[in-house]
Amino acid sequence: MPGVPTISLHDFDARRDEIIQQLMDAATNVGFFALSNHSIPLSDVQSAFSLSREFFALEDETKAKTPLNGKNAGWEKNTQVRPSTGTADQKESMQLQFSRMEGLWPSDEDVPGFRSRAEKFMGQIQALLDHKYTFPTNHTPSQPPRGLKDRPSAAPLFFCLSVKVMECFAEGLGLPLDTFTTGTVSPPGFADSQSTFRLLHYHSTENKIFGPNFWRAGAHADFDVLTMLFQRDGEGGLEVCPGRKVVGDFGMGTEWFPVEARMDQIVCNIGDQLMRWSDDRLKSTYHRVRLPEGSESRGPRYSIAFFNQARTDVVIQGPQKKYPPVTGGEFIAQALARNRMQSAEVAQAAAKLDADRVASEVHFVPTHLQAVTA
Secondary structure, eight states, X not given: OOOOOEEEOTTTTTTHHHHHHHHHHHHHHTSEEEEESOSSOHHHHHHHHHHHHHHHTSOHHHHTTSBOOSSSOEEEESOOBOTTTSSBOSEEEEEEESSSOTTOSOOTTTSTTHHHHHHHHHHHHSOOOOTTOOOOTTXXXXXXXXXXXXXXXXXXXXXXXXXXXXXXXHHHTTSOTTTTHHHHSOOTTOOOOOOEEEEEEEOOOTTOOOOTTOOSEEEEOOSSSEEEEEEOTTOOOEXXXXXXXXXXXXXXXXXXXXXXXXXXXXXXXXXXXXXHXXXXXXOOOEEEEOOOOTTSOOSOEEXXXXXXXXXXXXXXOOTTOOSOOEEHHHHHHHHHHHTTOOOHHHHHHHTTSOHHHHTTOOOOOOHHHHHHHO
């Protein structure tokens, strides 16, 4: 049974080739890996969790001022129904982006400095810090820009974390170094980024009894290029199940194994966009968050996820052209439809339902499970 490997980024420039090989091995065989000795200070991670706790401590009526808007931004509670379960995840989340956030930032009156604090941390995960990394001045949204294609791979990197990792995957796949970075990061003046920063609060399960097939997060694969997950020490429950062969299907292996929750490490996984972009070479693996068991703490669980998404008009197609070309916007729309994610209107209505009702009803039976439940 493969485990989730831990990859240290210490001495990155000197160990670049070694790190690329470790990343490729993990992404090819497991689809998950943990990063240690990364560039984000632990104090900043702690501050981000403090921001999350402040927001989720608000009354639902206050959080509902910024409801989920149908474009993966805003607040939702108990509304995400996984195709793998047919039941609502036992959580709430606040989803933020670099653009398309008009009217969706919590006010300073409700959470002091929310936007500036959130954007600071978002920028540490995905932003271009090296002035040499430039976009052509004549690019258009329908013509994805290219950055420093001729920069030697041994040249020092001064980028934020996700940009570093995505460059490593591009080089490991034999693609232009900036394929996934200019494919996900909007250049100045463009508002076509789909990358999403998600604050997550899994509800306490103390004194609660759940029906069958309920999860803090049901089994699913992510839609994006690369997910980066921050967890608090001891707040476990995340499990992974390698074995998926083809992007977009519901296939998985037969055995699940846990991923340790440590605040000093970032758990990363490949998403469906990168699996498709690599012609299924890199694996987008099914994962879930189970409810507490046995003597485990039944209190709340907090995590923070950053989803590096392909830009709206960037074309996704692997070097072998195994799949037809699709834009980042089309990919997300198709994925949301396939996984039957609820609309913003349904999310707003469901957020008002009684919590016990949400935690006990099966909202629908997915087609691929109907034969099993009939």
